[in-house]
Amino acid sequence: MAPSGGSSDNVVQCPVCALEMPAANINSHLDSCLDTKPSGATSKKRRLSSHEGSEIHGKTAGSAAPSFPMFQKPKPAEHIQEEAPSKSMASPKRTAMNHKWKDIHVASNSEVIKKGQDERVLPTQSENIQINGRKMAEKFDGKPLADRMRPGTLHDYMGQEKVLGEDTMLRKLLKANDVPSVILWGPPGCGKTTLAHIIAKNTNKNNTRFVTLSATSASTNDVREVIKQAQNEIKLFRRKTILFVDEIHRFNKTQQDTFLPHVECGTITLIGATTENPSFQVNTALLSRCRVIVLEKLSVEAMEAILKRAVDSLGIQVLGEDEQAECSSSDASEPPMYIEAKALTTLAHLCDGDARTGLNGLQLSVQARLAGEDTQKHGMIIKEEHIKEGLQRSHILYDRAGEEHYNCISALHKSMRGSDQNASLYWLGRMLEGGENPLYVARRLVRFASEDIGLADPLALTQAVSAYQACHFIGMPECEVILAQCVMYLAQAPKSIAAYSAYNKVKECLKNHKGPLPPVPLHLRNAPTKLMKNLGYGKGYKYNPMFSEPVNQDYLPPELKGTKFV
Numbered sequence: 310m311a312p313s314g315g316s317s318d319n320v321v322q323c324p325v326c327a328l329e330m331p332a333a334n335i336n337s338h339l340d341s342c343l344d345t346k347p348s349g350a351t352s353k354k355r356r357l358s359s360h361e362g363s364e365i366h367g368k369t370a371g372s373a374a375p376s377f378p379m380f381q382k383p384k385p386a387e388h389i390q391e392e393a394p395s396k397s398m399a400s401p402k403r404t405a406m407n408h409k410w411k412d413i414h415v416a417s418n419s420e421v422i423k424k425g426q427d428e429r430v431l432p433t434q435s436e437n438i439q440i441n442g443r444k445m446a447e448k449f450d451g452k453p454l455a456d457r458m459r460p461g462t463l464h465d466y467m468g469q470e471k472v473l474g475e476d477t478m479l480r481k482l483l484k485a486n487d488v489p490s491v492i493l494w495g496p497p498g499c500g501k502t503t504l505a506h507i508i509a510k511n512t513n514k515n516n517t518r519f520v521t522l523s524a525t526s527a528s529t530n531d532v533r534e535v536i537k538q539a540q541n542e543i544k545l546f547r548r549k550t551i552l553f554v555d556e557i558h559r560f561n562k563t564q565q566d567t568f569l570p571h572v573e574c575g576t577i578t579l580i581g582a583t584t585e586n587p588s589f590q591v592n593t594a595l596l597s598r599c600r601v602i603v604l605e606k607l608s609v610e611a612m613e614a615i616l617k618r619a620v621d622s623l624g625i626q627v628l629g630e631d632e633q634a635e636c637s638s639s640d641a642s643e644p645p646m647y648i649e650a651k652a653l654t655t656l657a658h659l660c661d662g663d664a665r666t667g668l669n670g671l672q673l674s675v676q677a678r679l680a681g682e683d684t685q686k687h688g689m690i691i692k693e694e695h696i697k698e699g700l701q702r703s704h705i706l707y708d709r710a711g712e713e714h715y716n717c718i719s720a721l722h723k724s725m726r727g728s729d730q731n732a733s734l735y736w737l738g739r740m741l742e743g744g745e746n747p748l749y750v751a752r753r754l755v756r757f758a759s760e761d762i763g764l765a766d767p768l769a770l771t772q773a774v775s776a777y778q779a780c781h782f783i784g785m786p787e788c789e790v791i792l793a794q795c796v797m798y799l800a801q802a803p804k805s806i807a808a809y810s811a812y813n814k815v816k817e818c819l820k821n822h823k824g825p826l827p828p829v830p831l832h833l834r835n836a837p838t839k840l841m842k843n844l845g846y847g848k849g850y851k852y853n854p855m856f857s858e859p860v861n862q863d864y865l866p867p868e869l870k871g872t873k874f875v
């Protein structure tokens with residue numbers, strides 16, 4: 310009797326030995342089949358699965374039980390394993406495979422080196438540089454290097470020994486955790502903000518809040534809000550607040566006044582940072598409640614240490630004068646990157662004591678080198694010329710809007726007064742190359758010609774006025790030599806301050822006069838109308854040209870008779 314349709318439906322084929330049997334027997338058959346035919350299982354399985362397109366993948370040799378996709382633990386793909394190999398597990402063979410995988414992943418046009426059976430694919434030098442470029446970009450992580458390198462401890466804070474040396478007041482206060490309200494005054498990038506953060510970290514351990522405001526964006530309401538919170542913190546948690554105000558000079562008088570009572574009563578400890586002379590930019594009342602700490606431009610040594618720390622963190626090696634960069638055609642997956650020691654020193658000099666400029670300059674140079682065509686050919690070495698290219702020198706040396714503007718013009722004025730032509734030309738250059746307005750300099754020369762040379766050489770004034778006009782006509786850069794000529798003339802000229810000091814005495818006399826100023830004597834007054842004549846204006850005046858002999862006549866008010874200004 311032919312099997313019924315129903316019974317034939319219940320017949321299944323063993324996936325191991327291909328024997329057909331009733332479905333009810335398959336499990337017990339499989340157990341015995343697998344026990345007796347372990348070695349043939351794989352080949353069978355393969356044949357079956359490929360032949361029949363079965364979903365059953367079967368087990369690998371040596372497996373103790375059949376495995377079905379649902380229960381099969383996915384085996385990690387080989388390249389994933391190798392991306393994070395355990396060092397202790399790494400056999401030589403494994404390491405060779407690691408190379409291969411890594412290299413295949415990164416190198417498309419790579420060289421293939423055959424060493425016996427070991428076929429290894431290595432990236433070319435330019436591919437290595439690309440890899441490094443990517444790694445470097447990851448290191449920068451979209452953040453300026455200067456920010457990434459901001460030190461968190463005094464240990465990494467370089468320079469500024471005058472205020473932070475062992476026996477200094479600030480160091481002692483920091484140790485004693487007794488930070489008073491301070492104004493940190495110093496040029497850009499010398500470490501004011503960084504120092505404020507270090508102070509904050511230092512005091513954070515002691516139940517202190519640290520709040521930051523930037524005077525460029527904060528409003529008076531923001532200040533009030535911070536103060537309100539500070540009051541609550543003291544009341545509720547006995548927690549002190551340190552308020553750091555960056556660029557405090559940008560706050561107007563009312564905003565600065567808002568701090569006053571709260572600094573006074575200790576609700577907040579204020580740390581202000583400013584690049585401007587606080588005597589002019591910070592309220593006297595506020596100033597008298599804060600200590601002013603003067604930070605200086607960072608020395609070249611401090612800058613070198615800061616740059617070295619950054620270079621180390623980027624994994625760039627410093628090449629001494631006699632050292633040669635190792636050729637990166639080896640199989641290293643990360644070819645070294647180098648910077649010449651000389652390039653670092655140059656950068657430390659050029660950034661003019663501004664660590665932010667120095668670190669940005671380093672970052673720019675590294676990024677430019679990575680993108681440069683010759684880097685692809687010759688490898689990654691940062692040289693002095695790359696650093697110079699990366700830096701806009703003029704923007705470093707001179708701050709047109711800030712105090713440097715006044716410092717330099719004062720240095721020029723004093724050098725001309727001292728008849729030092731070389732120094733005068735130097736300060737002139739510092740200003741002009743830094744982008745100073747030539748008319749600002751020319752106006753000062755006009756003033757100098759009168760104030761310091763005056764009647765000793767009246768032509769100096771003519772020279773200076775002419776220089777001013779010439780600068781006005783032709784502008785920079787052509788007018789630079791006109792200013793240089795005038796500066797040299799004024800520096801060489803004989804000096805006299807007779808006019809200047811005489812006029813100062815006049816001002817003094819007027820300022821010190823008590824009571825109403827004396828009227829102009831009648832004989833000196835003009836009398837254009839009849840009424841004025843009738844009132845005695847011009848009466849008795851002696852018109853000098855009418856006299857051949859010296860005229861005896863008073864020109865000062867009677868109260869000042871005999872006063873000498875000259």
Ligand SMILES: Nc1ncnc2c1ncn2[C@@H]1O[C@H](COP(=O)(O)OP(=O)(O)OP(=O)(O)O)[C@@H](O)[C@H]1O
Nearest residue numbers: 455458459466467497498499500501502503664665
């Ligand atoms: N003394 C220092 N030691 C180490 N790194 C420093 C030092 N000073 C500045 N830096 C570095 O320079 C960067 C800029 O410094 P910071 O912001 O403290 O300067 P600043 O004086 O507040 O400048 P600005 O007046 O322009 O705001 C910091 O992020 C840090 O990386």
